[in-house]
Amino acid sequence: xxxxxxxxxxxxxxxxxxxxxxxxxxxxxxxxxxxxxxxxxxxxxxxxxxxxxxxxxxxxxxxxxxxxxxxxxxxxxxxxxxxxxxxxxxxxxxxxxxxxxxxxxxxxxxxxxxxxxxxxxxxxxxxxxxxxxxxxxxxxxxxxxxxxxxxxxxxxxxxxxxxxxxxxxxxxxxxxxxxxxxxxxxxxxxxxxxxxxxxxxxxxxxxxxxxxxxxxxxxxxxxxxxxxxxxxxxxxxxxxxxxxxxxxx
Amino acid sequence: xxxxxxxxxxxxxxxxxxxxxxxxxxxxxxxxxxxxxxxxxxxxxxxxxxxxxxxxxxxxxxxxxxxxxxxxxxxxxxxxxxxxxxxxxxxxxxxxxxxxxxxxxxxxxxxxxxxxxxxxxxxxxxxxxxxxxxxxxxxxxxxxxxxxxxxx
Numbered sequence: 565x566x567x568x569x570x571x572x573x574x575x576x577x578x579x580x581x582x583x584x585x586x587x588x589x590x591x592x593x594x595x596x597x598x599x600x601x602x603x604x605x606x607x608x609x610x611x612x613x614x615x616x617x618x619x620x621x622x623x624x625x626x627x628x629x630x631x632x633x634x635x636x637x638x639x640x641x642x643x644x645x646x647x648x649x650x651x652x653x654x655x656x657x658x659x660x661x662x663x664x665x666x667x668x669x670x671x672x673x674x675x676x677x678x679x680x681x682x683x684x685x686x687x688x689x690x691x692x693x694x695x696x697x698x699x700x701x702x703x704x705x706x707x708x709x710x711x712x713x714x715x716x717x718x719x720x721x722x723x724x725x726x727x728x729x730x731x732x733x734x735x736x737x738x739x740x741x742x743x744x745x746x747x748x749x750x751x752x753x754x755x756x757x758x759x760x761x762x763x764x765x766x767x768x769x770x771x772x773x774x775x776x777x778x779x780x781x782x783x784x785x786x787x788x789x790x791x792x793x794x795x796x797x798x799x800x801x802x803x804x805x806x807x808x809x810x811x812x813x
Numbered sequence: 814x815x816x817x818x819x820x821x822x823x824x825x826x827x828x829x830x831x832x833x834x835x836x837x838x839x840x841x842x843x844x845x846x847x848x849x850x851x852x853x854x855x856x857x858x859x860x861x862x863x864x865x866x867x868x869x870x871x872x873x874x875x876x877x878x879x880x881x882x883x884x885x886x887x888x889x890x891x892x893x894x895x896x897x898x899x900x901x902x903x904x905x906x907x908x909x910x911x912x913x914x915x916x917x918x919x920x921x922x923x924x925x926x927x928x929x930x931x932x933x934x935x936x937x938x939x940x941x942x943x944x945x946x947x948x949x950x951x952x953x954x955x956x957x958x959x960x961x962x963x964x965x
Contacts, residue, residue, distance in 0.1 A: 597939035597949065604941045611864025615893070686894035690863055693896055693965050701940055 567743040568681075569624045570643065571750055573633075574740075574786055576616030577644035580634060581794070582665060583609035584801055585652055594655055601701065605662075608694040615687045635805035639794045646785040647730040649794040656709050656719035660727055663702040667763045668734045670699045671756045680748030703767050710771025720773055732781020735760070816884070821847050821854065828878045831870040832944055835913040838871055842901025845892050854879070854887035859897045862945040862965070899964050910962055916950065918964040927952035928959055935959075 586606035593599035617630040628636075647665060652658045673695055676688035709716040735757040744750030765775045784790065804811055816824075825847070826839040838844055838858075846857030856875060860868045872889055879887050899918035902910075907917035916928045924933050932954035940963075942949045947960040 597941065600943070600949075601939060601941035604945050607864035607866070607945055608862060609864070611860070611862065615863055682894075686896075690860075690893050690896040693898075694862060697940060697963075 566623065567740045568749065569620055570740045571744055572616050572620035572623060572684075573643040574645075576613045576620055576630075576633075577642050578648050578665075579609045579616065580613035581642070581644040581797065582648035582662075583607075583613060584797060585648065585650075586658075586662075588652055589658065598655075602658075605698050605701075608691075608698065612687070612691045612694070615690070619683050619687065635802050639790050639798055640788045642785075642788060642790065642794060642798070644785055644794075645730070645733050646782055646791055647727065647734065649785070649791060649797060650727065650730060651793055653723065653726070654719055656716065657723040657726065659702055659705040659709065660720065660723035662698070663706045663767070664727060664731050664734075664764070666695060666699040666702045667767075668731075668756070668760055669695050671759055671763075672751060672753070675751040675756065679750070684749060706767055706773070707771045710768070710773040717772065720771070724768075724773060724776065728776045728778065729780060729782045732779055733783040733785060736781065736783055736786065738786070815849060815852075816882070818847050818849070821856075821879075821884075824878055824882050825856070825875065828871075828874050831867045831874065833910070833913065833915065835909045836902075836906045838875065840903045840906030840909070842903070842906075843871065843897060844875075846890075852886050854884055855890055856887065857890045857892045859892045861897050865945055867944075897965070899962065902962075914959060915947065916959060916961040918962045921964055925950065925961060927955060927957070929957050930955040 583606045586602050586609070589602040590599060590606075593602055613634075614630055617633050621629050621633055647661060650661060670692070673688045673692040677685050677692060679685040679688065706720070710720045711717070735753045737753050741750050741753060745752055761775075768775045782791075822839065822844075825844050826837050828838045830836050830838055830841050841861070843859055843861060844856060845859050846855070848855050848857075856879075858872065858875070875889060876887075902918065910917045911928045914928050916925055919925060925935050926933055927935055927950075930952060932952055934953040935950050936953055938949040938951055938958065940948050942960050946963055946965070948963050949958065950961050951958045
């Protein structure tokens with residue numbers, strides 16, 4: 565498989581898996597407005613995943629379309645970062661995960677609008693507009709909950725502790741990134757880390773939360789080595805196509 | 814005989830948005846281009862929000878409209894760049910949104926008025942509403958809730 569195909573899977577899969585996680589809140593959110601918000605953000609991310617995975621399918625040109633990439637790959641073939649497959653937990657956990665990802669996503673898409681690949685740049689520019697308000701919202705929630713009640717602050721601290729070790733992978737690169745950076749298609753992820761840390765630290769200062777100093781990172785998602793949670797998520801998401809192959813409506 | 818491009822634009826101007834039927838797909842700014850390539854009519858369309866479920870319905874309605882006017886050879890082309898913006902909603906479209914009870918998009922930070930009583934005393938309930946393109950507000954004067962078409 566080409567480096568570009570792998571790179572597009574990484575972009576699309578992270579959007580897709582986070583979208584699915586957020587959609588699991590529907591019917592369980594703490595308030596109707598939050599229910600709508602989580603569902604809407606899930607929908608944006610699903611749309612973005614569809615754009616990336618359609619481009620991936622077109623790049624591979626092996627007869628598979630975006631739907632087949634989504635429904636017929638097993639966990640080992642998924643390339644999303646580990647952060648997005650983590651369980652929803654409580655609302656503080658979901659919002660912390662979202663803020664870590666949104667802040668990174670915003671920087672990534674901003675840089676990808678300059679990609680030498682026109683299709684990549686177009687999808688990035690389209691998605692960036694949506695991610696701007698995702699970030700506004702998750703940042704607001706981090707501040708509201710961190711600087712909220714004793715209980716909400718405690719829950720936020722637990723969420724940060726649980727999720728921090730999954731953030732390092734966002735900026736991790738390998739030969740696929742290097743090959744595509746040399747042709748101007750991809751982004752130097754390590755170069756985004758300082759800006760991301762600044763965003764986190766500034767927001768955490770407003771939220772009365774402590775930015776962890778530990779930079780040990782869980783990794784593996786980008787090459788298909790996932791935490792146990794992804795398999796369960798896929799089992800639910802892919803059930804219909806697995807049980808009734810080629811079903812359409 | 815090939816219908817003129819103006820004629821095609823006029824036909825498309827009668828295709829309603831499936832979610833907000835008072836406004837046409839042309840007023841919404843999602844039909845970006847109409848051109849003939851030999852005997853084939855090409856319609857360039859752009860999605861509003863990338864996950865908007867109405868996108869495929871809109872494509873279907875554009876196809877039906879063209880077929881009902883006897884156009885046989887045509888294709889729809891998705892144009893992602895430049896990305897859709899609420900600035901492309903026509904003034905007539907904005908007025909129709911307001912009359913329908915949806916506050917039209919305004920620049921970020923600009924004043925928002927209640928579409929029913931025109932009061933500027935409004936409060937945001939949530940940045941997200943019944944569709945990806947809308948936010949929930951309420952009017953502090955007439956006390957009615959309303960949707961705001963988000964600025965994108």
